[in-house]
Amino acid sequence: MKLSCIGCGPGDPDLLTIKAVDRIKKADAIFTPTSKEGKPSIALSIARKYINESTTTITNLIFPMIKDKDLLKVQWKTNSQIIADTVHSGKNCVYLTVGDPSLYSTWNYIHNELKKKHDDIDIEIIPGIPSFFAFAAQAKMSLVEGDQTLGIVPACYDLDKIRHTVASCDSIIFLKDGRYFDSVIEILSETGFSDNSVITIAQDVSVDEEILETKKLKDLRNTKNPAGKYFSIMVARKNG
Ligand SMILES: C[S@@+](CC[C@H](N)C(=O)[O-])C[C@H]1O[C@@H](n2cnc3c(N)ncnc32)[C@H](O)[C@@H]1O
Numbered sequence: 001m002k003l004s005c006i007g008c009g010p011g012d013p014d015l016l017t018i019k020a021v022d023r024i025k026k027a028d029a030i031f032t033p034t035s036k037e038g039k040p041s042i043a044l045s046i047a048r049k050y051i052n053e054s055t056t057t058i059t060n061l062i063f064p065m066i067k068d069k070d071l072l073k074v075q076w077k078t079n080s081q082i083i084a085d086t087v088h089s090g091k092n093c094v095y096l097t098v099g100d101p102s103l104y105s106t107w108n109y110i111h112n113e114l115k116k117k118h119d120d121i122d123i124e125i126i127p128g129i130p131s132f133f134a135f136a137a138q139a140k141m142s143l144v145e146g147d148q149t150l151g152i153v154p155a156c157y158d159l160d161k162i163r164h165t166v167a168s169c170d171s172i173i174f175l176k177d178g179r180y181f182d183s184v185i186e187i188l189s190e191t192g193f194s195d196n197s198v199i200t201i202a203q204d205v206s207v208d209e210e211i212l213e214t215k216k217l218k219d220l221r222n223t224k225n226p227a228g229k230y231f232s233i234m235v236a237r238k239n240g
Contacts, residue, residue, distance in 0.1 A: 007128020178227025
């Protein structure tokens with residue numbers, strides 16, 4: 001009884017690994033996360049060209065974008081039970097996730113539930129290219145060198161926690177939602193990033209709609225941040 005969780009990379013289907021494509025092609029049942037009923041799954045859109053839709057069932061599992069932990073837990077239990085039942089029926093199952101499964105992924109909730117209640121299921125995790133490595137490649141930039149430190153920060157939570165990380169790192173990767181970037185840009189100026197620090201912002205990395213802009217911090221403060229969607233990344237380098 002096997003379940004493979006597959007990191008589908010940032011968006012370009014050519015960035016899946018050979019092993020990921022092999023497991024997708026062999027799957028009887030594919031599970032893929034989405035935030036709302038009827039909303040297309042991004043992970044599915046990345047993997048679709050490798051799925052044999054005449055022999056594979058595809059199930060969208062809902063992971064609502066809410067902060068109520070009790071409601072979320074009910075949903076995680078329901079989703080993991082659906083997957084467990086399918087694995088127990090003898091099917092070859094695959095769970096798709098964007099980027100890499102170890103980084104802010106819905107997979108973590110499924111995995112925890114399966115470990116608690118279905119530890120008979122053999123789980124394989126296939127890594128994917130995380131969004132920020134695809135971002136660095138598209139921007140043709142290095143994230144850190146030598147003794148520099150790198151922080152990864154979700155931009156949409158506690159600003160004090162963000163301030164603490166920003167103050168102690170040489171480069172910061174901000175994830176999760178470009179609509180929050182304006183408030184973290186303020187924090188950069190307060191925590192040792194000079195006016196000439198280089199900030200790169202991207203949205204929809206590695207797909208046709210990609211937006212990518214590099215600016216100095218002083219210029220960014222006076223213009224509208226170009227990222228207005230959930231699928232956005234901002235990288236700030238203290239020393240240019
Ligand atoms: C729930 S996290 C998933 C991260 C993913 N597991 C990874 O390895 O990159 C979603 C966040 O990842 C970032 N992200 C993922 N793919 C992206 C892309 N193609 N372009 C820009 N940002 C992306 C955005 O910051 C988005 O809000």
